[in-house]
Amino acid sequence: MTSFKNKHLGAGIAALLVMANITSLPAAAHETKLPLGDGQVSSQPKQDHVYSCKTRFNPNAPGARGSGGWIKGDYWYPELKPKVDGDVVWSNSQIKVQLSGNTRQIRANNLPSHGTGVYPVKRNDDAYRYDRNPNSIRSQSINLELPANPELASRASCVPMGMIGVALTGAAIYNALDARGDDAPAHEIQDECGGHPERRGQYHYHNGSDCMIEQDPGPGKHSGLIGYALDGFGIYGNQDRDGAHLSNADLDACHGHVGAVNWDGQLVTMYHYHLTDEYPYTLGCFAGTPVRGR
Template sequence: MIKRCRVRLLHVCGFGRNSFPASSDKRYFRLQAPVLYREMNMHRFKSRVALPAAFCCAITAGGAGNAQQSDDKAMPLGDGRAGSMPLRGHVYSCMTRFLGGGAEHDGEWLGADSWDATRKIHVQGDVSWPNARFSVQTLNGVRKITGNGLPTGHTTGIFPIHPSDPAYRIDRNPNRIEARQVALNLPMLPEIAADAGCLPMGMVGITSGGVAIFNALDAAGRDAVAHEVQDHCNGHPQMSGQYHYHGISPCHAAENENNALIGYALDGFGIYSSRDESGKELSNADLDECHGRISRISWDGQRREMYHYVLTKEYPYTIGCFRGRLVSGSGEATNGEQPATGGPGFVPVGAASRLPPQEALDSCGVLSLGERCEFVSPRGDHVSGICRSPSGLKACVPDRMPAIR
């Protein structure tokens, strides 16, 4: 009976009140959920299967909270699901060439196409950060976020990973956690962009606990949550010491709450907990290609029907692409670097002749904006500089230009 109801729900209802199409058709973003639901009701009761369909819709919606619980013992592995276009359940990555890195060996929890989260080990340690600071202020439509990148609400593991730690056998992360300047100016009422934006390697959002959120990929382009060994809060540092998450952190105070604000993406949209208001655990099937949806949320003290991202236990965990318009001058995650107008991956018209050499692009492949870099130019100059994104592509920008010869 339930199976027949679900089939009828699919054909008659189309989709549920909180489940929106994941296609590239942008028209659905202009429709609010009450409008869609009203239209479905009108269509439903004009059909010959009106009452059975309505009954099935009610049953299916009521039972959905328990129907889509994730299986922690067989989480789908995200390897190979990074590409150059938005796609549900994937990462739309600005980087298309991955130079390797990440964990040295596969953990026992990894299978051919899935992984067992209940068997995964964590980096040992319980380090406090009394100097952690984080602040969010709003003024004139701008959300000003400042901090030093250290977690304000929880401890971390010991990094670099010590050779005596069992995690060292799998992942020998040599980086230590260090304070990093955070200065972001995000729109309080972000707008949906005409086209989705790709995600850089590095910070794509920040939690209300002051911790950076990275995309789901490790330096080799694999599922970072599955392959890399993080601490008990699912965090770890990258090369310049920036502590960050690739997925859900059990240490965030609001993660176990329904429809709770966890943090902000760099386009200004909110990032919310993995369960909706009814307690249903959301999955990729409930979200669009950027890992978000439109529903009622609490936003700056008001109830609003608006777009937001959702954390999930399954890959890509946080954000699949930027749905919003990245604002010029919104700041940079770690050192105040200004993002290029149009957001990550955006190349201005006519800029092709000004693109940096491939060597400059490659040198910043696994680094974050603001980190030191060096490369040998096509004509043999040894160049040192800083990873920046002057043309929308992350590249090593020289401290000074080589002499003309």
């Protein structure tokens, strides 16, 4: 299948690209095998875990019907997992990010700036054997009022099921869990850009994607901003300033650290989150005070 790689940009996202130095996120250097995150759900901040607001999961909840040869023991192999076919273009993709005093306003319709697979998954798609996602991608209204200069909370807080952040592609970012409390990127079948819709039609990612775009990379080879968490802190790609790929060992339990990043056109030393190739992929908890996602 052909990789989307931001071939299609809607008018709304195109306006954002004009306002900032935004480029395609470098292709992720996927490891041959990744540790499976099943069971790594905690009731408090904990390294390599998701501190989840939801504590009870239904093992029979709707989702993938089974797993194939890409899961072997305690590891999974991304290259072996099928992807949902298709290249649906969302020409009406819209996202607008602007500062108003101490507030960062984000308005988006949740339609991604890149192509997506065909949902519901078709019967003749190889992915249908494992995940018969019956949901259609539908426009959503994302209206966020985030702190422009977020601060660390006195204690970390749990991440909910559903949106925990928004990517600069205009699509939602979810935590690493599926409805059964398992490792979603490992078990669920996504499209070429690593996304899929839930029952209301909200297209979302559970981990990093080659189709994400990054804004203002640097200093050095440090990854650029790929989106914002609901507590206002930035989410960056998986490289440090030397170009090395970050792992959980480089980050705290919430999947972030303090360091120099480009933030609103200035080089600032501040707390920020990072994507990693390993579970929990995005956020393990909120280090700041989150707003309600809507």
